[in-house]
Amino acid sequence: MKFVCVLSQVLTLTQAILKEDYLYNRKLNFNVQTIVSILNEYYVNNHLPTQISYSVSDAKLVYKQNDLINSVLKYASENSNILFHLAHFKQRTTFFYNLIFIDDLCAFRSVLLLLNSGIYNFSGLYTVVITGLFDEALIQEILAKLWSIKITNAIILTISHSDVHETIAMYTYFPFEKNNCGQVNPVLLTNLKSHNDFNKNDILFPNKWENLHNCTLKAGTFEIKPFIIMDYSNGDFERNIDGFEAKLIEIVQRKLNFQIQYHFPAIGTQWGFIGENNSTGLMKMIQSGQVDFGIASIALTADRSEFLQAGSAHYTSKIVFAIPDGRLYTPLEKLFRPFKTSMWYAVVFCLTSVACSVVAFYRLGSHRLLNLNESRSPVMNIFSVFFGGPSSQVPEQNCARMVLFSWIYYCFIIRTVYQSLLFQYLQQEQRWPEVETIEDIEREGLTYYMADIAQRFFINAPHVLERTQILPHESDYLSKALERLARNEIYGVVCVILNNIAYHNKFKAHIGVIHAMTNPILTYSIAMHYPKNSPLAEHFDKIINKLQPSGIADYWANNYGNNAFLHQIKQTYNVPKPLTNAQLIGLYKVSTLLLSIAIIVFLCELFTFWISSMH
Secondary structure: OHHHHHHHHHHHHHHHHHHHHHHHHHHHHHHHHHHHHHHHHHOOOOOOOEEEEEOOOOHHHHHHHHHHHHHHHHHHOOOOOOOEEOOOOOOOOOEEEEEEEEOOHHHHHHHHOOOOOOOEEEEEEEEEEEOOOOOHHHHHHHHHHHHHOOOOOEEEEEEOOOOOOOOEEEEEOOOEEOOEEOOOOOEEEEEEOOHHHOOOOOOOOOOOOOOOOOEEEEEEOOOEOOOEEEEOOOOOOOOEEEOHHHHHHHHHHHHHOEEEEEEOOOOOOOOOOOOOOOOOHHHHHHHOOOOOEEOOOOEOOHHHHHHOEEOOOOEEEEEEEEEOOOOEOOHHHHHHOOOOHHHHHHHHHHHHHHHHHHHHHHHOOOOOOOOOOOOOOHHHHHHHHHOOOOOOOOOOOHHHHHHHHHHHHHHHHHHHHHHHHHHHHHHOOOEOOOOOOHHHHHHHOOEEEEOHHHHHHHOOOHHHHHOEEEOOOOOOHHHHHHHHHHOOOOOEEEEEEHHHHHHHHHHOOOOOOOEEOOOOOEEEEEOOEEOOOOOHHHHHHHHHHHHHHHOHHHHHHHHOOOOHHHHOOOOOOOOOOOOOOOOOHHHHHHHHHHHHHHHHHHHHHHHHHHHHHHO
16 A cells, blocks of 8 residues: 555656656747747848857756757757857857847846957847846846947847746837837837747838937037038027038938937047047047947048948048149249250350350460450350340351351350240249149148148158148138138148048139149048947948939039139140230349449449549
8 A cells, every 4th residue: 555655656746747847848849949930030141150149147047048049059950041159259250140048137247248349240130038037127128238239139038937828028129219219118029829929920120220200319520621511600509510421411311310419529639530549539429429420521441440330431532732823933933934944054054165165265366355345356246146136247267157157056046946935935824833743842842731630641751741730720620721722821732632622612712723733642432430339330321322323422522612623724825915014024124134234334434444544
């Protein structure tokens, strides 16, 4: 009888264990099949693995969590399109698909410490499975933590621990809703009571950024014409934003239905410098998340891409040196224009050589070379023929006649060429040619004016940096530098964006037209920049990439600038024009100088004659 009681207890215990195992396995299979169904529906990509992260605080739940993970891996492996990854180290690409197993908030926080934008793609899909006890406060806290790092494509699976009902509830949140901006409120997507309840038509990862419901996004910017233009017509404290980049963001604003609140860096910092620590200006505002995005002719660079998230390039421009008009020719310089310096050296050399030769020949005889009382001396004949006068004494010997004829012929050619070129040059532009290359700038001794951030372009050109003067940190400093250049207030060239010059020549040409050096310093692409973990880039880029083929960015850029200076045609004179007194002022000065010398010489002759007559 005792044996029968013991056997009955054993059977009862065995039945209870089998029932518990049955319920556990049934629940496990339900949970696994639900998770695998989500993976098969949303996580299928031949090239992107699913990163599995897990943590557990309650030691009693370690084995159950491991069973769940192992069963998911087993059943999901039947689909060869799903790949898994469990290590936490940087891959060639960031993890887009993520599956997280936790049992409570402490476990989630430990997983959260591993999430960084260098390893995980915060715009990817995140499925969080809670294997422990839960309540609405836990779900709220987890979703709030995800929103703090801008992970929005996330769902939470809660597993029921009831022995009677097997249910899996799926939650998510919508950060932008009507009259609810940036607030995290859990939303129940579906409540499954069996695996068959899983409906593929249910959208578990909806696009939460296609309509921001008139919520406000913060944009960092500063004035840099024509990209961003500040309009103070309504007062100093109410700035209207214009410019062709502002028009671009207005289109994105209308498409996604949001408001913009502009924030500006501290005066004088503009773009600023980017680094792991101690960033400044607009770069710091974006990196620290003070703004949702930055737009102000921000170039794509490796340094910025390391610490920020860059969007698609929406415009390409050039960095150039703005150069002033060539300086005005002085009246005397106009007279020297027809011949180059080497030609003038040759003319002076020929005249000096002939004069010296005559002096040498006549020194051998008793002839007088120069007599101020006579104009028939050989040296005076040389200078008279050179300047187009008659020869007062013709040589009698044939050899001497040939020499004289050759000299007259030489002087005739030189004078004819000089006079024809002088007539042409006097009617042309009264300025020196513009500098075209770095070598021209160096030759002219011009100063390089640039922003401090532009010095990185000349790291390999120390001779440029030695003569560089940093532009003052002030609002719209590039436009102001061009105005000073147009007024000839600075003697040098200014490193600017090509569009800065085009804007100046369209709206401020009355101050003076600015030209660009023929060879650009570099070509660079402009894009919006976002905090490293921002999901905005993906959704903004979709709109911008659709606009790119239309050429609307180039159209706006042309509306804010005059590019005629890029293809100027030099003016030619097919019909001779009469010379004006202004063009001949140099000749008048030379004539006045020579007449003054002649009068002085004449007075000296009279004085000499008066002295000799007294003796």
